[in-house]
Amino acid sequence: MDWQVFLNPYSQAVDELKIKLKGVREQCVIENRHSPVEFVTGRVKPIASILDKMKRKNILINEIEEEIQDIAGLRIMCQFVDDIYAVIELLRKRKDLDFVEERNYITHKKESGYRSFHVVVSYPVQTVDGEKRILVEIQIRTLAMNFWATIEHSLNYKYEGAIPMNIQDRLQRAAEAAFRLDEEMSLIKGEIQEAQKIFDQKEKRKRT
Numbered sequence: 001m002d003w004q005v006f007l008n009p010y011s012q013a014v015d016e017l018k019i020k021l022k023g024v025r026e027q028c029v030i031e032n033r034h035s036p037v038e039f040v041t042g043r044v045k046p047i048a049s050i051l052d053k054m055k056r057k058n059i060l061i062n063e064i065e066e067e068i069q070d071i072a073g074l075r076i077m078c079q080f081v082d083d084i085y086a087v088i089e090l091l092r093k094r095k096d097l098d099f100v101e102e103r104n105y106i107t108h109k110k111e112s113g114y115r116s117f118h119v120v121v122s123y124p125v126q127t128v129d130g131e132k133r134i135l136v137e138i139q140i141r142t143l144a145m146n147f148w149a150t151i152e153h154s155l156n157y158k159y160e161g162a163i164p165m166n167i168q169d170r171l172q173r174a175a176e177a178a179f180r181l182d183e184e185m186s187l188i189k190g191e192i193q194e195a196q197k198i199f200d201q202k203e204k205r206k207r208t
């Protein structure tokens, strides 16, 4: 298996989608509209993580293209829960990707307390040998969900998946606090957006 050759289209897809999704924010900022996209990150899954997942899920090397859906991964962070659904609608309308699967871990949060909306899309990459469609996982979450998931991910790494009970309890409580934070922010969404519009206009005037 030549990993460099295999992963190249995935890395191309991540780079392209990062630019395209950041473009959504740019357009909104230019047009002085509220952007449902706060920021975008992306990565190609490291080879060691692909091998781990193959082992854990009994996936053969010739099955990874179909069975491992997050070799290319994008993450879209939003300010408000409503923005997540706006982003999903926006993605659904795009002509450069097709939805394959949706996983709503917001209405169905994971046992760990994890919340996010996952969409798996099929994305066409133009290669020297023609078009190649690959699967890309897009995770869409609020800043609060991202904060929680980032911390939980590091703790899982530290404890190699066996987080002590007392810390698990704390994480559960932190997840509930993050949920309440999202709810509180939604209640004053109008106020916040108005303030941000005024701020953005001021910033724009400074630059022109």
Ligand code: 0O2
Pocket: 018, 038, 039, 040, 041, 042, 043
């Ligand atoms: P900017 O100008 O900082 O917004 P790249 O290839 O440069 O696009 P890179 O370095 O591969 O991106 O990093 P990654 O992990 O894909 O994305 C990190 C981006 O997320 C950076 O933006 C960070 O600034 C941004 N980011 C991280 N945390 C926050 C946050 O809490 N709020 C906001 N608004 N942005 C955050 P860039 O691309 O460097 O551009």
Ligand code: 0O2
Pocket: 045, 049, 069, 070, 073, 103, 110, 112, 113, 114, 118, 148, 149, 150, 152, 153
């Ligand atoms: P990375 O690169 O570290 O993010 P799975 O069986 O859980 O591995 P599945 O069912 O194919 O994967 O997909 P799922 O559950 O929709 O998405 C898995 C990804 O969602 C994980 O990727 C995480 O990014 C995120 N995720 C899912 N559950 C949790 C959780 O409890 N805590 C945190 N912090 N993140 C979660 P990986 O594989 O960890 O890769």
